[in-house]
Amino acid sequence: MSREGPIRTDIRSNARTREPVAKGDWGCLLSDALLITTRPRYAGFRVGEWSIGAVPLGCARWVRGPLAAAAECRWALVEVGARRPGPEGVVMVERPRVVVSVGASVDGKVALTRDSLLMRKPSSELWAAMTPRAADPVAVDILDVVRQQYGCNAILEGSGSLVAESDVPEELPAYDGDTAELYEHFLPTDITELPSPPLMWFTVVDSRGRVRWTEDNENWAALVLVARSTPAAYLAYLRREHICYLVVGEARVDLPQAIAAMASALGIRCVLSTAGGGLNGALLRAGLIDELYLTLAPALIGGLGTPSVMDGPPLAEGEAATSLQLLSVNTDTNGSVRLHYAVADR
Numbered sequence: 001m002s003r004e005g006p007i008r009t010d011i012r013s014n015a016r017t018r019e020p021v022a023k024g025d026w027g028c029l030l031s032d033a034l035l036i037t038t039r040p041r042y043a044g045f046r047v048g049e050w051s052i053g054a055v056p057l058g059c060a061r062w063v064r065g066p067l068a069a070a071a072e073c074r075w076a077l078v079e080v081g082a083r084r085p086g087p088e089g090v091v092m093v094e095r096p097r098v099v100v101s102v103g104a105s106v107d108g109k110v111a112l113t114r115d116s117l118l119m120r121k122p123s124s125e126l127w128a129a130m131t132p133r134a135a136d137p138v139a140v141d142i143l144d145v146v147r148q149q150y151g152c153n154a155i156l157e158g159s160g161s162l163v164a165e166s167d168v169p170e171e172l173p174a175y176d177g178d179t180a181e182l183y184e185h186f187l188p189t190d191i192t193e194l195p196s197p198p199l200m201w202f203t204v205v206d207s208r209g210r211v212r213w214t215e216d217n218e219n220w221a222a223l224v225l226v227a228r229s230t231p232a233a234y235l236a237y238l239r240r241e242h243i244c245y246l247v248v249g250e251a252r253v254d255l256p257q258a259i260a261a262m263a264s265a266l267g268i269r270c271v272l273s274t275a276g277g278g279l280n281g282a283l284l285r286a287g288l289i290d291e292l293y294l295t296l297a298p299a300l301i302g303g304l305g306t307p308s309v310m311d312g313p314p315l316a317e318g319e320a321a322t323s324l325q326l327l328s329v330n331t332d333t334n335g336s337v338r339l340h341y342a343v344a345d346r
């Protein structure tokens with residue numbers, strides 16, 4: 001694809017003709033630019049080298065109606081883009097790279113049972129015992145790897161890593177003020193202006209407001225991804241605790257929008273998901289995964305319903321699997337394996 005802006009031309013012609021965006025296309029409305037790509041995988045941020053186009057606000061207004069009306073098209077609203085100028089005024093926005101790192105048994109389970117958290121005993125000890133000590137261990141600090149490689153400065157977790165479904169979180173006081181401002185992003189500058197890195201973001205998807213934040217770490221700032229459905233009492237609690245949050249989505253967190261907002265609002269360039277199967281499965285379905293590190297312990301767990309590497313909704317009838325390209329394999333003398341894959345181009 002040439003650098004001379006055919007994509008931009010396409011977008012303009014789409015805007016002029018008011019044709020609905022085709023099913024599977026993404027449109028991303030920035031504050032002053034509309035971005036459209038035809039490849040859902042990139043969530044409106046990059047297709048090949050030149051898939052992002054932007055048009056001035058006037059054009060964005062022209063297409064806002066048709067985009068919103070195109071019920072079948074997949075699109076996301078994004079706030080302000082982390083923008084850099086492209087040629088001829090084309091604005092480029094790249095979504096952060098998403099790398100998933102999971103530890104699993106050979107049968108792909110990421111926990112021992114549906115409702116036991118790995119960070120709690122006895123699961124933590126039983127899980128550690130699945131990996132025999134080896135003189136040549138395959139385990140590496142993946143965060144360190146992606147920090148070096150991509151400048152990764154954010155971890156992503158689901159609430160399921162921190163709170164079991166059967167847990168009843170501590171009740172929060174009702175909020176009796178005006179709730180409107182609670183549903184704005186909460187990004188206090190005394191946190192967001194800290195240099196990052198070294199500051200890292202510990203991001204948790206939590207539209208139901210289940211996580212209670214009880215620990216501080218001076219090198220990590222918590223960032224909660226919430227939705228318009230999140231209880232006001234929880235957002236008020238986050239504000240009282242001075243914990244950053246982004247409101248991204250309606251009924252639950254809209255993951256493409258969330259990942260985009262992490263770039264646009266906080267300049268995050270790469271996200272390492274260390275989540276369980278629920279969130280990773282949702283990232284997979286949203287076409288947001290770029291790379292996977294899978295570290296297998298020489299053990300079998302079994303059990304229908306036990307969280308696995310990728311859960312979430314099943315494929316639609318006739319929908320193809322996501323192809324992977326193997327980047328590396330490491331094994332140790334005691335039977336653990338580390339696999340590194342990139343998601344193949346679709």
Ligand SMILES: NC(=O)c1ccc[n+]([C@@H]2O[C@H](COP(=O)([O-])OP(=O)(O)OC[C@H]3O[C@@H](n4cnc5c(N)ncnc54)[C@H](OP(=O)(O)O)[C@@H]3O)[C@@H](O)[C@H]2O)c1
Binds near residue numbers: 101119
């Ligand atoms: N072995 C490992 O490497 C590893 C790593 C992490 C966790 N684990 C274990 O895995 C288990 C937890 O796994 P899990 O699958 O229950 O939890 P999970 O991966 O945390 O999945 C649930 C989270 O994903 C969000 N989510 C799910 N589908 C979504 C969608 N379509 N759109 C937006 N958000 C969506 C949920 O959001 P809402 O809050 O809005 O519902 C919730 O925050 C625990 O036992 C944990 O210890 C293992």
